[in-house]
């Protein structure tokens with residue numbers, strides 16, 4: 375999950391700017407420290423921006439991540455600041471929560487590489503659980519490409535995911551909180 379964290383900061387800034395309250399105009403104050411940064415380091419960090427949507431008022435934030443090459447596949451993925459794994463619904467998911475939802479097809483992805491024999495498993499504080507296979511592919515997020523990104527192709531997920539407008543989660547914490555290291 376390491377490569378992902380390079381972008382987490384940029385996205386966190388973007389979220390905090392765009393996460394305007396739904397009805398009540400609250401004022402949020404974010405302390406920022408300025409720090410000089412060379413042009414080279416800036417380009418290595420490859421900061422991008424992307425539109426972010428919210429689920430209901432302030433329930434969750436999600437945006438589009440492109441998975442794979444050959445036939446790039448776009449999915450709405452939730453940005454989660456409290457976990458450290460990335461997953462998307464896989465084509466073979468037949469859980470009720472996956473029904474009639476967009477699903478990732480590894481057969482269309484020329485960058486897809488299974489991590490042999492490694493199951494993917496996550497459990498979140500709200501009780502949501504998902505299982506599947508661990509793999510790597512390239513993803514594009516906020517216009518920035520991550521060439522080798524670990525992720526889970528989920529084949530089973532708990533029912534509570536049915537209501538969500540997104541088909542996966544991107545954990546934005548440090549990689550040492552990943553449940554699939």
Ligand SMILES: *[C@@H]1O[C@H](CO)[C@@H](O)[C@H](O)[C@H]1NC(C)=O
Pocket residue numbers: 548550551
């Ligand atoms: C995870 O990594 C971060 C950054 O290196 C560190 O601050 C934190 O203490 C680590 N947490 C655990 C549980 O090891």
